[in-house]
Amino acid sequence: MKAVVITQPGGPEVLQVQEYATPSPAPDEVLIAVKAAGLNRADLSQREGNYPAPPGAPADIPGMEVAGIIIQCGDAVTLWKPGDNVCALIAGGGYAEMATVQEGQCLPIPAGFSFAEAASLPETIFTVWSNLFQRARLQQGEKLLVHGGSSGIGITAIQLGRAFGVQVFVTVGSDEKGKACLELGAKKYVNYKTQDFEQELATTGINVILDMVGGDYLDKNLNILSPEGRLVYINAVEGNEVQLNLFKLMRKRLTVTGSTLRNREYSYKKALALDIHQQVWPLIEAGQYKPVIYKTFSFEEAAEAHRLMQSSRHIGKIILVNE
Numbered sequence: 377m378k379a380v381v382i383t384q385p386g387g388p389e390v391l392q393v394q395e396y397a398t399p400s401p402a403p404d405e406v407l408i409a410v411k412a413a414g415l416n417r418a419d420l421s422q423r424e425g426n427y428p429a430p431p432g433a434p435a436d437i438p439g440m441e442v443a444g445i446i447i448q449c450g451d452a453v454t455l456w457k458p459g460d461n462v463c464a465l466i467a468g469g470g471y472a473e474m475a476t477v478q479e480g481q482c483l484p485i486p487a488g489f490s491f492a493e494a495a496s497l498p499e500t501i502f503t504v505w506s507n508l509f510q511r512a513r514l515q516q517g518e519k520l521l522v523h524g525g526s527s528g529i530g531i532t533a534i535q536l537g538r539a540f541g542v543q544v545f546v547t548v549g550s551d552e553k554g555k556a557c558l559e560l561g562a563k564k565y566v567n568y569k570t571q572d573f574e575q576e577l578a579t580t581g582i583n584v585i586l587d588m589v590g591g592d593y594l595d596k597n598l599n600i601l602s603p604e605g606r607l608v609y610i611n612a613v614e615g616n617e618v619q620l621n622l623f624k625l626m627r628k629r630l631t632v633t634g635s636t637l638r639n640r641e642y643s644y645k646k647a648l649a650l651d652i653h654q655q656v657w658p659l660i661e662a663g664q665y666k667p668v669i670y671k672t673f674s675f676e677e678a679a680e681a682h683r684l685m686q687s688s689r690h691i692g693k694i695i696l697v698n699e
C-alpha cells in the first residue's frame with residue numbers, strides 16, 4: 377500500500393509517500409481502506425521526533441483519525457462488516473491507504489457527511505467530550521472559556537458547548553479567527569495579541585476553562601474562574617513547569633486537571649466511543665455540529681499540509697484525502 381512515511385525526524389519535507397506493508401487486522405480489529413485522514417497538532421511533534429507513537433502503532437506513519445470503508449474484519453469482530461463506512465480514532469498510521477483499528481474505536485459516518493468531513497471528527501470530539509463533559513462535568517447554563525478557539529479542538533468545543541446550552545468564550549490570535557468562532561456560536565472572543573483575556577473576562581464568571589497553552593496562563597485562568605471552577609489542560613505549548621498559588625485553589629475550591637488521549641487503554645477508548653455515539657452522534661445527525669474544514673490535501677501534499685498547520689493560519693481542520 378501507499379503511505380506517508382516520516383523518513384527521518386525533521387521538518388515537513390521528511391514526509392514522503394512510500395510503499396509500505398499492508399497491515400492485517402488482529403482478531404478484534406478491522407482493516408479500513410482510508411479515504412481521508414485528519415491532521416492533528418501532535419502529528420507535527422511526532423514528525424519532529426518529539427512524540428513517539430504508542431506501542432503497537434506504526435512508528436513512522438502519522439495520523440490519529442481516519443474515515444473510510446471497512447474491507448476486512450478480524451475473527452472476533454461483531455460490530456462491523458466489510459463494506460461499512462466508518463470514522464475511527466487510531467493510535468497512529470492514519471496517513472496511509474489502509475489502517476487497522478480495534479472495532480470499538482470506530483463510529484458510523486454521520487448521514488450526509490463526506491469522508492473528509494467524517495475524518496475531521498474523531499480526535500477532537502473524543503478529546504472535547506472526555507475532558508469537558510466527563511472530566512470537568514461541564515453543565516448546561518455554565519460559561520466555558522476555550523483557549524485556541526479556532527483550532528480543531530476549539531471549533532469542536534464551541535459547537536458541543538453551544539449544543540449543550542453552554543456559553544462559550546474563546547481566545548484567538550486574530551480577529552478573523554474570532555469572527556469565525558462567533559459564527560460557530562461563541563458568545564465572545566478575545567484577541568490575545570491585542571487584548572488581555574484576564575482583564576476582558578474578569579467579571580464574566582467562567583466555570584470551566586480548556587487550556588492548551590499552559591505557562592503564564594495558569595495564574596490568569598485561576599483568577600477568572602468562579603468558585604468551584606474547573607481548569608482542564610490538554611497541552612502546555614508555552615511551558616509545563618509553572619508556579620501555582622495554592623491559596624487561590626483553596627479559596628475558590630477550584631479543580632485543576634487534564635489528560636492525554638493517545639496513550640489511554642483500549643477499554644477506555646471503547647467506552648468513550650460508546651458514550652459519544654449515544655450523546656453526541658444524535659446532535660451531529662440533527663445538524664447541530666458543522667464540520668469546519670479549512671483545506672484538504674492529497675497524500676503527496678502531506679508536507680504542505682503540515683506547513684499550513686505549523687503556520688497556524690488555519691481555522692478548523694486540515695484533512696488529507698486519498699483519491
Ligand SMILES: NC(=O)c1ccc[n+]([C@@H]2O[C@H](COP(=O)([O-])OP(=O)(O)OC[C@H]3O[C@@H](n4cnc5c(N)ncnc54)[C@H](OP(=O)(O)O)[C@@H]3O)[C@@H](O)[C@H]2O)c1
Binds near residue numbers: 524553
Ligand atoms: N491531551 C489530548 O488528549 C489532546 C488531544 C488533541 C489535541 N490536543 C492539543 O490541543 C491543541 C489543539 O490541537 P489541534 O490539533 O486542534 O491544533 P491546531 O488546529 O493546530 O490549533 C492550534 C492552535 O492553537 C493556537 N495557539 C495558541 N498558542 C499557541 C502557541 N504558542 N503555539 C502554537 N499554537 C498556538 C493557534 O491559534 P492562534 O492563532 O489563535 O494562536 C493554533 O491555530 C494542541 O496543542 C494539541 O496538542 C491534546
